Amino acid sequence: MSGRGHNLPPTGVIGAERPRIDARVRATGQLHYADDLSLPRMLHCRLLRSPHPHARILSIDTRAADGLDGVELILTGEAFPVPYGILPISQDEHALARGKVRYVGEPVVAVIARDERTAQAGVDAVVVQWDVLPPVRDAIDGVGPLEHPLYGEPGTDSVHKAVSFDFGDVDGGFADADRVYDDCFDYAGNTHLALEQHASLAAVTEHGRLTLWSSTQVPHYVHKALAKVLELPEAELRVVAIPNGGGFGGKSDIFHHEMVVAKAAWMLGRPVKIALRREEVFQCHRGRHPVQLRLRTGVKEDGSITAMHLQTLVDGGGAGSYGVASTYYTGSLQTVTYEIPTYRFQGCRVFTNKAPCGPKRGHGTPQPRFGLEIQLDKIADDLGIDPAELRLRIVEHDGAITANWMRVVTIGLADCIKQVVKSSGWNDKHRKLPRGRGVGIACSSYLSGAGLPIQWNKMPHSAVQIRVDRSGLVTAYCGATEIGQGSDDVLASCVAEVLGLRSTDVRVVTGDTDLCPVDLGSYSSRVTLMMGNAAVDAAVHARNAIAEALAGVRGVPADQVRFFGGRVLLPDGDLSFAAAVKLAEVAAGPIGSVGWYTPPKPVARYKGGGVGPTPTYSYTAAVVEVDVDEDTGFIDVPKIWIAHDIGRALNATLARNQVIGSVYMGLGEALMEEQAMRRGRPSGHGAWVHRGPSMLDYKSPTHLDMPPVHVDLIERPDPEGPFGAKEVGQGPLLPIMPALANALYDAVGVRAHEVPITPDKVLKALARQRAGKDSTFGDRPFPDGVPWPESVRVPTPADGGDGRAAEAGDYAPGQGSKA
Amino acid sequence: MKARLTLTLNGDAVDLVCDGGDTLLEVLREGAGLTGTKHGCELGECGACTVLVDGEPALSCLLPALECDGASVTTVEGLGDRRLHPLQQAFAKWGGSQCGYCSPGMLMAAKALLDRTPHPTADEVRLALAGNICRCTGYQDIVDAVLDAAGSR
Numbered sequence: 001m002s003g004r005g006h007n008l009p010p011t012g013v014i015g016a017e018r019p020r021i022d023a024r025v026r027a028t029g030q031l032h033y034a035d036d037l038s039l040p041r042m043l044h045c046r047l048l049r050s051p052h053p054h055a056r057i058l059s060i061d062t063r064a065a066d067g068l069d070g071v072e073l074i075l076t077g078e079a080f081p082v083p084y085g086i087l088p089i090s091q092d093e094h095a096l097a098r099g100k101v102r103y104v105g106e107p108v109v110a111v112i113a114r115d116e117r118t119a120q121a122g123v124d125a126v127v128v129q130w131d132v133l134p135p136v137r138d139a140i141d142g143v144g145p146l147e148h149p150l151y152g153e154p155g156t157d158s159v160h161k162a163v164s165f166d167f168g169d170v171d172g173g174f175a176d177a178d179r180v181y182d183d184c185f186d187y188a189g190n191t192h193l194a195l196e197q198h199a200s201l202a203a204v205t206e207h208g209r210l211t212l213w214s215s216t217q218v219p220h221y222v223h224k225a226l227a228k229v230l231e232l233p234e235a236e237l238r239v240v241a242i243p244n245g246g247g248f249g250g251k252s253d254i255f256h257h258e259m260v261v262a263k264a265a266w267m268l269g270r271p272v273k274i275a276l277r278r279e280e281v282f283q284c285h286r287g288r289h290p291v292q293l294r295l296r297t298g299v300k301e302d303g304s305i306t307a308m309h310l311q312t313l314v315d316g317g318g319a320g321s322y323g324v325a326s327t328y329y330t331g332s333l334q335t336v337t338y339e340i341p342t343y344r345f346q347g348c349r350v351f352t353n354k355a356p357c358g359p360k361r362g363h364g365t366p367q368p369r370f371g372l373e374i375q376l377d378k379i380a381d382d383l384g385i386d387p388a389e390l391r392l393r394i395v396e397h398d399g400a401i402t403a404n405w406m407r408v409v410t411i412g413l414a415d416c417i418k419q420v421v422k423s424s425g426w427n428d429k430h431r432k433l434p435r436g437r438g439v440g441i442a443c444s445s446y447l448s449g450a451g452l453p454i455q456w457n458k459m460p461h462s463a464v465q466i467r468v469d470r471s472g473l474v475t476a477y478c479g480a481t482e483i484g485q486g487s488d489d490v491l492a493s494c495v496a497e498v499l500g501l502r503s504t505d506v507r508v509v510t511g512d513t514d515l516c517p518v519d520l521g522s523y524s525s526r527v528t529l530m531m532g533n534a535a536v537d538a539a540v541h542a543r544n545a546i547a548e549a550l551a552g553v554r555g556v557p558a559d560q561v562r563f564f565g566g567r568v569l570l571p572d573g574d575l576s577f578a579a580a581v582k583l584a585e586v587a588a589g590p591i592g593s594v595g596w597y598t599p600p601k602p603v604a605r606y607k608g609g610g611v612g613p614t615p616t617y618s619y620t621a622a623v624v625e626v627d628v629d630e631d632t633g634f635i636d637v638p639k640i641w642i643a644h645d646i647g648r649a650l651n652a653t654l655a656r657n658q659v660i661g662s663v664y665m666g667l668g669e670a671l672m673e674e675q676a677m678r679r680g681r682p683s684g685h686g687a688w689v690h691r692g693p694s695m696l697d698y699k700s701p702t703h704l705d706m707p708p709v710h711v712d713l714i715e716r717p718d719p720e721g722p723f724g725a726k727e728v729g730q731g732p733l734l735p736i737m738p739a740l741a742n743a744l745y746d747a748v749g750v751r752a753h754e755v756p757i758t759p760d761k762v763l764k765a766l767a768r769q770r771a772g773k774d775s776t777f778g779d780r781p782f783p784d785g786v787p788w789p790e791s792v793r794v795p796t797p798a799d800g801g802d803g804r805a806a807e808a809g810d811y812a813p814g815q816g817s818k819a
Numbered sequence: 820m821k822a823r824l825t826l827t828l829n830g831d832a833v834d835l836v837c838d839g840g841d842t843l844l845e846v847l848r849e850g851a852g853l854t855g856t857k858h859g860c861e862l863g864e865c866g867a868c869t870v871l872v873d874g875e876p877a878l879s880c881l882l883p884a885l886e887c888d889g890a891s892v893t894t895v896e897g898l899g900d901r902r903l904h905p906l907q908q909a910f911a912k913w914g915g916s917q918c919g920y921c922s923p924g925m926l927m928a929a930k931a932l933l934d935r936t937p938h939p940t941a942d943e944v945r946l947a948l949a950g951n952i953c954r955c956t957g958y959q960d961i962v963d964a965v966l967d968a969a970g971s972r
Contacts, residue, residue: 023911024903026919029855029895033920036854071943195859195920195954245857245920246954279858484918484955656916657960666959695864695952703945706958 001513001602002072003615004536005494010386011564013497014723016643017652020480020489021503033243034215036200039271042201043072045261046119046274048109048126050101051347053353054148056131057099057108065111065125069595070118073264074126075110080263084225086218087356088455092151093230095259100133102318103152103355105283107256112264112272135353135688137677139292139315140783142350150318152352157787160316161327162348163608164788167335167403168796173307173342177298179382183375184294185776187367189315190673191287192360193700196245196523198284199275200258202265211238211514212262215245217252217481218521219437221454223513226262226367237262244522247483248665249359252523253286253321286358287675289349290315290324291367294782295375303383303390307342310334310368311782312802315347319356323349325454325611325662327358334372334446335402337413337619338394339711341798343403350785353688359523360667361730362446367735373442373738374753377745386430387742388421388441391621403796405604405803406580409616412559412645413443416621419643419712424623436628440742444734448720448727449526451602451613460596462530463517464538464734466495468546468591472578474499474506476538479512479519480531482529485729487527487655488584493650494532494722498539500563501577503651515712517594525727528650529615530597532722537595545591549584574785601718603694605803606794618727619645622663622735626743633759635671635744644732648724652713653801658728659711664701666736671712672699824888828853829897836862839886844868844879847894855895855923859952870894870926875929878950895923898930905968906930915964917955925951930967938971 005014025031062074077098085091097108111122116371128770136142136150142158149158174180200214205813210232216222219241227234244251257274265274276284298307312330316323332344362369378388394416400408403676420441421427429439453461465477476495482488492506497505509515519531546568547561554570562569568580575583583593585711602613626635649655676691717724741752750765752775761777769775795801820839825832828851833849844861847853847870856879859865863881870879871893890918900905906926909915916922925948932939932947939947944965953961 019911020914023914023916024907026916027903027907027910027926028899029857029923029926031919032854035858036848146853191950194918195865195952196918197859244918246918248954254847263866278862295967327861486917653914657917657956659921660957660959661917664956665954694862695860696862700952700954703949703958703962709957724863 003718003720003722003724004533006717006719008498009562010502011497013493013503015648015652019501020092020486020651020654021309022488024501030066031243033110033196033245034201034213035275037201037242039201039203042271042273043112043268044119044609045110045264045272046116046123046245047107047257047260048123049280050097050104050106050108052101052130052132053104053135054133055101056133057097058129058131060109061127062109065122068118068122068125070114071111071122072764073268074111074122075264076261080229080259081567082229082231084229085320086221086322087320087453087637089324092320093605095256095263103353105614107260107725110260110264112268115634126176129596134427137352137688139313139350139352142352142684143785143787144216150353155449158351159787160320161324161348162789163327163788164346164791165404165608165621166793168342168404168799170307170309170344176296177306177476178301180296180298181375181379182296184753184782186780187291187293187370187782188755189288189290190669191282191285191675191698192248192250193698194244194246194248195278196726197278197281198251198255198257199273200261201273202262202363203271204265204269207761209236209238210262210266211240212258213238213240214258215251216241217244217247217523219481219513220479220518221397223253226259229259230263230266236352239516241481244483247522248361249363249523250286250679251483251815252521253358255284266689278695279693283355285317285355285675286321288360289357289364291330292782293368293371295371297375299379301383302377303393304386305394307341308340309332309344312347312368312499313783313786314347315357316349316351317354317356318351321356321358323357326359326364328608328611330368332404332406333365333445334368335614336403336406336408336617337396339396339441340403342796344371344791346788348705348788361662361733362742365446366734369444369734370755371532373735374741375480377440377742388417391417391443401603403798405609406612409601409720410647410716410718411619412716413619413621415714416619416643416645417443419714420621420623420641423710423712424512426623426640430504436741436747437626438745438747439623440739440746441621441623442730442735442739442742443619445619446731446734447614447615448529448616448618448725449599449614450524451599451612451615453520457547460598461526462519463536463594464491464516464531466538466542466593468542468581470582472576474501475509476506476535477509477516478531478535479511479513479516480527482524483522485522485658486651487522487531490528490532490650491535494535495539498536498543501566505566516775521796525730528725528727529721530599532725533597534595536595537597538721539595541593541595542591545588545593546580549588550580553583553587603803606792606805609803616718616726618731620731620735620752622739624736624739624743626740626747628744628747628762633763633766635757635762637667637707639707639710639712640688642732643714644728645714645726646728647718647721647726648715649713650723650725655713655728656711660709661701662730662732663709663736664706668732670737670740670755670757672701672758674756751776752778822885822895824884826887826893829893839885841884842880843884843887847879851964853894853896856925857920866928867921867924869951871925871927871931874934876928895926896920898926903923906965909964913960913964914966915956915961919950921953925953925961933969941966
């Protein structure tokens with residue numbers, strides 16, 4: 001099914017710069033977030049969280065807490081026998097810990113009381129006896145047999161997922177190369193730091209049904225998990241996603257506190273609310289995985305790539321979360337920007353005793369992208385080719401199917417590169433600025449929505465219902481979730497464009513599992529493309545219903561009924577939209593419609609090929625300029641230029657906002673943000689607590705750190721997107737970290753192979769440089785001992801493959817094309 | 820220990836009852852029902868809870884409510900007088916609010932700046948708002964909005 005809206009007559013909504021439909025309510029403080037809700041007789045919940053990274057729970061004594069005035073209910077893991085997890089294959093979490101804890105902050109006991117202070121007093125009065133176990137600190141610590149693995153029996157390892165793929169004749173590709181580059185990189189973990197702390201409110205509402213209002217990006221999946229954990233039918237539960245105060249992936253998992261307050265409200269028959277504190281948000285985490293990378297690339301003297309071999313060692317933290325998908329994502333999008341004829345990918349995720357990692361803006365792909373774009377800079381330098389020119393030589397083309405069977409539809413990357421080269425004055429700056437100043441370039445790509453749902457099924461990924469009231473009010477219903485990115489505006493504007501209305505004429509009802517048809521949620525940059533296509537589909541049906549009814553009444557052909565400027569135009573005169581709806585209702589009854597969207601089937605048909613496909617990829621190129629203070633190691637960024645292949649900007653204001661916000665978050669990752677752990681007291685567990693779970697200790701860029709950003713949107717409508725649109729919320733983050741690292745090299749000749757690139761690291765590197773030593777940092781060797789499985793061999797399109805893995809013995813590398 | 824607290828809140832004289840340990844933020848959100856003022860850290864690190872106390876920007880999560888007895892407190896609810904304040908209009912126009920969670924604090928800090936310096940430079944805006952974290956916008960649209968509201972753009 002391809003993109004909708006391409007052949008409709010434009011009515012002036014799509015493409016314009018305009019304030020989002022909810023701009024006013026957001027600027028007045030009157031938008032209600034989850035913690036702004038309250039209900040009569042509401043109780044409050046606090047959680048006792050594990051102080052240990054790894055421990056057995058020997059006993060829990062709640063007697064003192066029970067005796068406190070105002071404490072209504074105390075829950076432990078006994079109340080939650082049913083496990084859950086966002087992925088069907090990783091049902092490894094319980095709302096409250098049962099038997100053991102696996103990271104600092106894992107919830108163990110819930111106290112529900114008349115107010116927060118009483119609940120906290122109850123938590124403080126609970127006595128837990130622990131048997132502290134040695135923690136798995138880093139991914140490499142968990143790859144061998146362990147006395148105490150996080151999951152599984154003693155003597156097993158702590159590996160969560162390990163995969164190996166050979167796409168084509170990789171060894172032959174390396175043999176064909178003139179040069180082989182082999183680099184290691186070390187990408188630190190970091191967190192979303194959405195300004196709103198997670199909050200949830202549950203209550204038994206009308207007809208005895210349970211409702212959960214929550215700051216979640218994925219109400220549909222929370223709905224399903226809630227049904228499983230509470231052992232209640234889905235139809236008896238309602239989940240409402242309250243507009244999130246920022247998500248970035250941090251609210252796209254199913255959280256303990258959501259299950260706990262729902263269970264408590266169900267048991268007590270009273271509303272129960274929880275609002276997390278900032279420290280708890282750091283413990284919920286689900287942020288960027290720390291990844292160690294080894295990247296080998298074979299190239300010809302002209303810069304063309306003959307083979308690539310990527311290894312990723314992924315530090316997963318204490319739960320499965322999205323981790324299986326994350327592991328695949330560290331490899332799957334490595335191929336969609338440049339022509340890479342043969343590709344070997346090996347990824348391994350290991351459980352460690354730290355807060356669970358998950359999806360943060362870019363989900364698994366910024367880490368390998370960082371390595372690739374820095375290595376390309378080195379290759380360009382060696383081959384004497386300008387790094388922008390090198391990328392232009394090897395850029396993928398429209399309609400390509402990559403070695404790992406990812407389908408490229410349109411790729412505007414060459415235009416993006418040319419644009420940033422021009423806007424930044426690249427040719428006058430690269431290798432030409434005085435020492436201390438430099439520029440770097442990097443590119444990237446991201447999904448416009450995952451091609452497959454998290455829980456595989458053949459139903460639509462997004463559906464929209466439209467109700468047209470005789471007053472002329474149009475209401476669009478969709479399960480999509482407004483997390484601040486502007487999804488409500490996209491929904492309203494797609495409908496408005498088709499019906500010839502203003503976006504503010506369309507009311508939207510979103511994120512409510514009772515009222516809205518399913519949309520899978522705000523993750524993988526899927527909303528604009530998938531909900532947008534569903535919205536256009538629904539709106540076209542509503543428009544046709546009105547047009548056909550009017551055509552019958554007036555005796556004109558339906559295709560001569562046009563919708564524009566809030567009016568309906570007929571050959572014999574025009575009507576207001578409301579008058580037209582009334583006439584249509586007389587003739588044909590109330591007007592309503594549905595529309596939906598299901599992405600095209602991926603061309604990858606091997607196991608694991610379900611992670612990476614998308615209806616269409618977005619592309620980005622960025623140039624970062626730096627000014628390095630060699631006395632302090634401080635990197636100032638005077639300006640960033642970025643061009644993003646968006647296909648079509650549905651609302652140019654929102655699109656630019658998203659690009660600049662992505663640049664900002666990428667700059668934070670590049671320079672300062674880190675979910676850093678430190679060794680705890682030796683008298684306790686000896687290891688691994690968060691270095692500073694607060695907004696002061698977790699450094700993020702302020703107004704003073706943010707440079708001006710020059711944004712160019714490259715608009716070449718993509719056939720898969722609504723009105724040609726691709727994603728914009730994640731892709732523009734990815735090139736910032738490698739572009740900054742490349743700029744550092746241009747400025748002072750130091751290679752950074754890790755993030756964050758902090759002043760202390762730069763200073764040490766400059767000292768090594770002055771001493772005549774290698775100044776590269778962050779390139780510690782990729783560890784031996786990772787238990788790679790036998791590689792799955794997948795013939796490439798050039799080999800004449802069909803997207804499936806070869807049967808053992810069926811495919812001999814180096815045979816060349818079978819076709 | 821319950822205590823009485825008198826404030827001039829968004830121009831109206833109000834009497835509130837609070838716990839001795841309550842912060843101004845808690846009293847505003849839970850006692851006075853003004854949920855427009857947000858919390859991001861409760862430690863004075865993010866600026867989301869910024870309100871004006873006697874015209875000066877203050878982090879309401881750090882202020883003991885009883886210390887404000889008799890003070891004039893302005894929250895985001897008191898910013899526009901039934902119509903949008905020029906700052907709010909500019910935030911809406913420029914996309915200065917994405918998720919909107921930082922906006923109430925950002926708006927109050929910006930109002931304090933404009934009350935003091937009606938026509939600030941971009942650097943003055945950045946400095947005045949440096950204590951207010953925003954994770955969505957990258958700040959550029961916020962600075963543009965404040966300059967626009969001040970007629971400096």
